[in-house]
Amino acid sequence: MDFETALGSLFSPEGRLDPYPAYDVLRAHAPIFQAIDGRWFVTTHALTNRLLRDSTLRVADAGDYDGFWPDWRENRGVASIVQSMLQNNAPDHTRVRRAAAATFTARRVAALRDVIAEQSAELIKAMPERTDFVSAFAYPLPIAVICALLGVPDADRPWFRQRAADLTVVLEPISTEEEMGRADVAGRELEDYFIGLVAERRREPREDLTSALAGDSGLTGAELLANLVLLLVAGFETTTNLLGTGLRILLDRPELADRLRAAPELAPAFVEEILRYDSPVQLTSRYTSVPLDLGDGRRLAGGASLNLLLGSANRDPERYPDPHRFDPDRPNIQPVSFGGGAHYCLGAPLARLEAQVAFPLLLSMLPRLALDGPPVLRDRLVLRGYASLPVSTG
Template sequence: MPEKLPFEFLFTPEFSRDPYASYDKLRESGPVHPIDFPPGMNAFLVVDHELGRAALNDPRLSKDISAFGAYFRQFAGDDDILFQSNMLQVDPPDHTRLRRVVAKDFTPRRVEALRPRVQEITDELIDAMEMNGKAELIDEFAFPLPIIVICELLGVPAEAREQFREWSGLLVTPAFDQEGTARRRGAARNINAYFADLIAERRAQPRDDLVTALAGSDELDERELLSTLTLLLIAGHETTVNLIGNGVLALLRNPDQLALLRGEPELLPSAVEEFLRFDGPVERSTPRFAAEDVELGGLAIPRGAMVHISLGAAAHDPAVTSLPHELDITRQDNRHLAFGHGVHFCLGAPLARLEGRIAVGTLLARLPGLELDCADEELTWRLTGSVVRGLTRLPVRF
């Protein structure tokens, strides 16, 4: 068996800046590697595209965190329902039931109907930046756009958006000490209390929003309802923030591709798919657990072990992608796994694609001369150990 990767492997600033070089080295010695993450857990990291794709849809690898996720329950606490009772953390048939309740609101047709409103929000945000000639693109654009969209869909008032940003940031960041655990538990309690109040309000005075619709469903118990709303809020904006930020940065670092997209805006759909592959918003899938003894890539994975599938490593696997470290917005056979694969394929993929295309396309159309407003080496990334991959800030001028 290969030597176990240390816990710190995923948490250095160097790795967060460029995880793909590290994954290249790992892939040379095998498709699967034991890793001490979370610390003390029996865990494995998959860095191969085809094996990762198969693992994402392998019924022997469970998402049932109530049965196998003792580690998460220990640090999360009883109030942290993000780690239970939602479609991301269960297997069929519960997964099928929970997903069905929400799926009708995220069909391509329903999402397409949101296009005018997404365009309107995008234009309003650019209006606010345009006269300044510069902006911090994460705080002023990439974050507000998806959080406004998902909050409007849910029925969350505008004044709660910044608070939700703080809470969701804590919930997606691993906590390994008492202070971090306490902050995370506090965020969980706060978001539960907020949604509990909002559910009661909508039951008394229904509106045309998702909270009202889900609160009226007889297929969800109260914990499932709270957990599903929390998941929708977090998944509905955390990843799209990074899709926009990482995608714009990729263009600014590749001026030939930027010029090509400006000249041929019809390439936007394939460009967004390339952003998802080249530097996707989710670095690793949420963990799976071996429900039985499993063999992966020649390694014996014992029952109960945790399996991490690196979507970023899969996207840069030269066995399936030619010149994987080059940005090519005309790439056709784009087999990225940015939205996962199988029964847990991202429900919000159509909305993320719509927001990404409108956001990037409108930025390029309205802000000529868009370029970085800092040295490239000054850019900082959220630590990859938090699963999501995104910039902490992106200063630009135009």
């Protein structure tokens, strides 16, 4: 495959099914290169890692959106993401992130271990002999966990699934008008929902994250809503994808599944390698605020747009020998799947915990779990994962 074909394939449905051969071609071409439309793409682990932590780089924030899309606030799906910490820069980002991190504590996450184990066991017991793993487990588990964390009543969980899925399309670089319309509706409905929940929790606070954030956190009303929506959608589809891709990897390699079944304490290493091998988030973007020295004699001007190919960085042979082999025994895995630096995923400990609890439980409670038909990937570039994964349990 030549360079142009490789780059083009990332933006075509066939190429997105398996972007890894294209990443190899792009990485061999250069650690960073400029596409014809002016955007830069970063391919290697070392440079991705460095740029994620570079405090002179910024994310596109509300001010930037005002410049290139004056009406963006009218699409409430877009607005909820743009007004969240994901699209904030310092000093707003520092303030909002600190408030959220103060509520999203290690203690609160650790306390969810039992919820995760109980919910997992309940979902496994309810699985029919032939089923779609994504609908039966990979979707409902993260939804249950994030709803428990936010204090969303159980009865409202199914309602969130479609709305969250409709909303995440705004994270993709390319989407249709119809998809953007659905994201707008989802954004409006989620905002309305959280306005109600926040009012209830202000009247009668509970031990949940919504009560903590709605209390004295120093967030504006718009920030509060946008970040509640962000926590819901960021904490859900990504984790669904981790569970789906992880299970596929284990079912394709029965010897590894047997090993994890016999030694559940290996779950953290397996989960890190799953995250590296097939990252649920494949790409994130930054802008230069001042000229950026690339260290090879080149400088990028201020305002340059950068796409960091996290999925490519995780398969960089300079960092991971034999990168296309799934190997939970690799030392020091540390994938860039959760990003890095100021925007490092706030929910990483929770996502890891869900997967570390779920996989050993699935393998031990369902010793005959197997693929039962061709899995179907979602056709997305940024959020990579399965739309359906047929399995049999008997």
